[in-house]
Amino acid sequence: EPEVTQTPSHQVTQMGQEVILRCVPISNHLYFYWYRQILGQKVEFLVSFYNNEISEKSEIFDDQFSVERPDGSNFTLKIRSTKLEDSAMYFCASGTSGGPVSSYEQYFGPGTRLTVT
Amino acid sequence: QKEVEQNSGPLSVPEGAIASLNCTYSDRVSQSFFWYRQYSGKSPELIMSIYSNGDKEDGRFTAQLNKASQYVSLLIRDSQPSDSATYLCAVNRTGRRALTFGSGTRLQVQP
Numbered sequence: 001e002p003e004v005t006q007t008p009s010h011q012v013t014q015m016g017q018e019v020i021l022r023c024v025p026i027s028n029h030l031y032f033y034w035y036r037q038i039l040g041q042k043v044e045f046l047v048s049f050y051n052n053e054i055s056e057k058s059e060i061f062d063d064q065f066s067v068e069r070p071d072g073s074n075f076t077l078k079i080r081s082t083k084l085e086d087s088a089m090y091f092c093a094s095g096t097s098g099g100p101v102s103s104y105e106q107y108f109g110p111g112t113r114l115t116v117t
Numbered sequence: 118q119k120e121v122e123q124n125s126g127p128l129s130v131p132e133g134a135i136a137s138l139n140c141t142y143s144d145r146v147s148q149s150f151f152w153y154r155q156y157s158g159k160s161p162e163l164i165m166s167i168y169s170n171g172d173k174e175d176g177r178f179t180a181q182l183n184k185a186s187q188y189v190s191l192l193i194r195d196s197q198p199s200d201s202a203t204y205l206c207a208v209n210r211t212g213r214r215a216l217t218f219g220s221g222t223r224l225q226v227q228p
Binding site: 031033035041042043044045048055056058089091095104105106107108109110111 | 148
């Protein structure tokens, strides 16, 4: 069964450094998403991406963050100048374009644990 | 007011019993409703989605939606110890794909 994959599984970085989290969405999906979950807290939406552009973003997704689909398979989240509070699990998700019934189902990858020291 | 509310639990049920998980949401323009299962340290796994009022069944799982009461629930029949996890309710607004998650209900199925 196709699944979303993410690399690396764990990333440790120093405060102020830039990190790139990578995702390979399910191959026939057209919508891509990033969410994060700070330890012990809710899953929070960051951004959605469709047709090579951001379709929605949350207040969390400020200028520190950017997303890119550099090729036909990868989807990346770049975090510039990381802060201690960026430490979290970052989940990539993907979904189909949906049909008349507006199926907005999203399938999550295993996540990247980002630790900022 | 929280957008998506769930009782944090833990909800403890004996093996073979029915587990009932509840979720309320505040935004009346919510369109689609999802139940995810999350094991400790793992990612959310989609169990069910529901868009229309009423019941939707898939194996041992039944999702129930009541838009007038802004209430969605998940029933798990014949609960197994492997069902022990945190169950997340998620909602999206009409025309938007961003999911808003509740804080989850921790379910413990006792052997």
